[in-house]
Amino acid sequence: MTSGATIRVLIADDQQMVRQGFTVLLNAHPGIEVIGQAVDGLDAVAQVAELTPDVVLMDIRMPELGGIEATHRITLAHPHIKVLVLTTFDLDEYVYEALRAGASGFLLKDASADQLAEAVRVVAAGDALLAPGITRKLIAEFSRLNGTPRPPLKARVGDLTERETEVLTLIAQGLSNAEIARHLVVAEQTVKTHVGRILVKLGLRDRTQAAVFAYESGLVRPSGY
Amino acid sequence: MTNGAERRLTGMERWVVGGMRVLRDDLWTTRPDPLPASVWLRWLPHGLVILVGVGTTLAGVAQIAEGYQQGATYGFVCSAVQGVAVVLALWRPVPAWWLSTTVTVVVAMGARSQLISGQASDGTGWPWGPPALVAEAMVLLLLALRVPTRASAAALGLTAFLTYVVQGLIGAANYGPTGTVAVTVFAVVVLIGTALRGRREARNQLVEQAGITAEERARRTLLEERNRIARELHDVVAHHMSVISIQAQVAPHLVENPSEELKDNLAGIRQNALEALAELRRVLGVLRSENPEDPYGLGAAGTGSAPDTPQPTLDRLDALLENTRAAGLDITAVISGEAPAYPPGVQLSAYRIVQEALSNALRHAPGSHVRVTVGHDVEGLRLEILNSRPSGPVRPSPGVGHGLLGMRERAMMLGGHVMAHPTLHGGFLVSAFLPKDGVRAPGRDRGTPEGLELIFPDDPPPTGEEKR
Numbered sequence: 001m002t003s004g005a006t007i008r009v010l011i012a013d014d015q016q017m018v019r020q021g022f023t024v025l026l027n028a029h030p031g032i033e034v035i036g037q038a039v040d041g042l043d044a045v046a047q048v049a050e051l052t053p054d055v056v057l058m059d060i061r062m063p064e065l066g067g068i069e070a071t072h073r074i075t076l077a078h079p080h081i082k083v084l085v086l087t088t089f090d091l092d093e094y095v096y097e098a099l100r101a102g103a104s105g106f107l108l109k110d111a112s113a114d115q116l117a118e119a120v121r122v123v124a125a126g127d128a129l130l131a132p133g134i135t136r137k138l139i140a141e142f143s144r145l146n147g148t149p150r151p152p153l154k155a156r157v158g159d160l161t162e163r164e165t166e167v168l169t170l171i172a173q174g175l176s177n178a179e180i181a182r183h184l185v186v187a188e189q190t191v192k193t194h195v196g197r198i199l200v201k202l203g204l205r206d207r208t209q210a211a212v213f214a215y216e217s218g219l220v221r222p223s224g225y
Numbered sequence: 226m227t228n229g230a231e232r233r234l235t236g237m238e239r240w241v242v243g244g245m246r247v248l249r250d251d252l253w254t255t256r257p258d259p260l261p262a263s264v265w266l267r268w269l270p271h272g273l274v275i276l277v278g279v280g281t282t283l284a285g286v287a288q289i290a291e292g293y294q295q296g297a298t299y300g301f302v303c304s305a306v307q308g309v310a311v312v313l314a315l316w317r318p319v320p321a322w323w324l325s326t327t328v329t330v331v332v333a334m335g336a337r338s339q340l341i342s343g344q345a346s347d348g349t350g351w352p353w354g355p356p357a358l359v360a361e362a363m364v365l366l367l368l369a370l371r372v373p374t375r376a377s378a379a380a381l382g383l384t385a386f387l388t389y390v391v392q393g394l395i396g397a398a399n400y401g402p403t404g405t406v407a408v409t410v411f412a413v414v415v416l417i418g419t420a421l422r423g424r425r426e427a428r429n430q431l432v433e434q435a436g437i438t439a440e441e442r443a444r445r446t447l448l449e450e451r452n453r454i455a456r457e458l459h460d461v462v463a464h465h466m467s468v469i470s471i472q473a474q475v476a477p478h479l480v481e482n483p484s485e486e487l488k489d490n491l492a493g494i495r496q497n498a499l500e501a502l503a504e505l506r507r508v509l510g511v512l513r514s515e516n517p518e519d520p521y522g523l524g525a526a527g528t529g530s531a532p533d534t535p536q537p538t539l540d541r542l543d544a545l546l547e548n549t550r551a552a553g554l555d556i557t558a559v560i561s562g563e564a565p566a567y568p569p570g571v572q573l574s575a576y577r578i579v580q581e582a583l584s585n586a587l588r589h590a591p592g593s594h595v596r597v598t599v600g601h602d603v604e605g606l607r608l609e610i611l612n613s614r615p616s617g618p619v620r621p622s623p624g625v626g627h628g629l630l631g632m633r634e635r636a637m638m639l640g641g642h643v644m645a646h647p648t649l650h651g652g653f654l655v656s657a658f659l660p661k662d663g664v665r666a667p668g669r670d671r672g673t674p675e676g677l678e679l680i681f682p683d684d685p686p687p688t689g690e691e692k693r
Contacts, residue, residue: 014535015464015468017468017471017472018467018468018471020475021468021471021472021474021475022471024475024478024479025471025474025475025478028478061535062535063535063541063544088463088464088467108467109467109470109471110466110467110470110471110498110499110502112474113474
């Protein structure tokens with residue numbers, strides 16, 4: 001983070017009312033500052049390169065370049081920038097695609113101001129899944145559509161130690177670092193170290209990606225399978 | 226009383242009564258049942274039957290006048306009745322059979338005295354004179370071709386029974402017996418007729434079923450299109466709703482020290498918007514497409530509309546034309562007039578109509594030149610998409626007419642209309658009008674709106690060719 005405790009946010013949405021609204025709502029929260037607005041996916045990619053925000057609020061459906069592809073480009077070029085995907089609709093495969101493309105979380109556009117600010121904070125901090133219950137359900141449901149676990153992913157699970165595999169499973173179940181620490185009866189700092197190693201070994205950006213990975217590799221199976 | 230009467234009927238009796246009733250229904254009818262023209266022979270069989278009728282009449286005169294020695298006038302009357310029966314069998318086979326059989330029995334009974342007294346020529350055919358035999362065979366064939374097997378079997382049985390009664394029970398003298406030959410010939414003829422009829426019935430059923438399937442498919446297509454339109458419109462509404470919910474939340478931040486009433490009011494607006502959104506999501510869940518590759522039904526084939534883009538408006542028309550040009554169509558766009566602020570529904574429909582028309586042009590007229598005209602006038606939006614004759618080979622494609630149905634639904638919903646028809650030059654023209662306020666004029670029937678003309682270019686022509 002470039003400016004200490006303040007989380008710098010870029011808003012990408014094709015509707016001006018939405019951009020302005022979110023700007024007002026987020027700026028009203030201490031510790032969050034909206035530093036830019038982008039009108040479509042291409043604009044978002046360009047502005048991210050220029051402003052390097054901490055979090056990008058990204059509408060999934062935008063002209064020129066859709067939110068999923070923009071997310072992909074941004075997270076590929078700037079691994080430290082977190083993308084929070086906004087959707088008018090329900091949680092569907094587009095949201096899941098966005099998570100696979102590198103988004104750290106998602107939020108319905110009609111979320112309350114507090115939920116919005118909280119989501120930005122959680123995504124920026126990165127030590128818990130956003131809306132763990134719903135996220136887990138979403139990943140579980142749509143990873144199933146992708147069919148059988150992909151062997152290369154499965155092989156990479158082998159790189160993890162037994163403890164790390166255990167932590168990954170708990171991440172996929174939506175537990176925060178603190179909860180994992182309680183569950184394994186270890187210090188939270190230890191969990192953070194494990195999570196860091198898992199992400200490095202698997203080449204993943206954050207715990208959302210780790211959760212997606214856990215499901216897609218077949219390490220965690222959706223219940224009721 | 227009636228119960229008692231019914232109880233007195235034994236099973237056997239009931240069976241006989243039922244059988245008689247069926248027989249009466251089958252054979253005591255003057256229902257018209259014209260013989261349809263043949264596929265290959267057209268009306269030739271009808272001509273042949275009439276020839277047979279005339280021939281048996283002439284031969285019958287000879288048979289009765291010379292064979293039975295009953296006089297030319299009497300012979301002509303009876304033979305003419307038999308000939309008429311043959312021709313009548315083309316339209317009403319059951320009465321024709323009654324007529325032919327009756328006249329034969331009458332003639333046979335009348336000839337008895339002549340035969341017994343030895344006046345008739347020796348060894349002449351009786352009770353079926355050869356012409357009568359041919360006529361009756363013809364009538365039975367035509368009967369078996371049309372009526373159910375049960376009825377033709379009954380007619381055959383009754384004919385055989387009457388023959389037995391006349392020849393076997395009543396009898397005469399000095400005649401050449403024709404009963405056995407006649408009944409054998411009749412049986413063969415009925416068999417052939419029944420077999421042919423079975424074949425024809427099966428084919429008719431097939432045609433009918435194909436018709437039902439086509440109808441069913443058209444209905445499903447229409448429903449799918451309506452579903453898709455509903456989905457898109459709900460999508461647009463949901464977007465507006467979510468913006469309302471955001472604005473209601475933002476508004477208190479825009480004034481200094483907002484009053485409690487203002488805050489409550491805005492909270493109420495937000496609450497209502499959220500509830501509406503929840504309902505909309507439910508509706509969209511119901512309307513969601515069955516196609517797993519395109520769950521929202523928002524992407525259209527061949528025109529590069531990505532699923533993660535918003536519902537299109539008129540502004541997106543340029544991008545659509547560009548994409549279609551890239552797909553290989555030579556497009557000229559003509560825009561006239563100043564575009565007013567159309568409601569989203571009108572913009573979406575206009576975009577989709579152009580999209581479908583271009584998609585059709587891509588499919589049915591690859592390599593053609595297309596002129597897209599968008600006209601804004603005081604009444605509304607006029608669209609015209611005209612493509613020239615295809616320059617490349619046209620691949621046959623299923624689901625034809627799908628796009629046109631969708632266009633029609635979209636235009637009708639807004640009180641507009643669509644016209645689609647081939648041009649004289651081998652091309653195709655789609656023209657549409659959408660009123661600018663996008664409100665359906667009241668009192669218009671949804672099924673057959675005025676000014677709507679929709680011609681499906683690839684539908685089979687309504688000539689009944691496929692009916693056979």
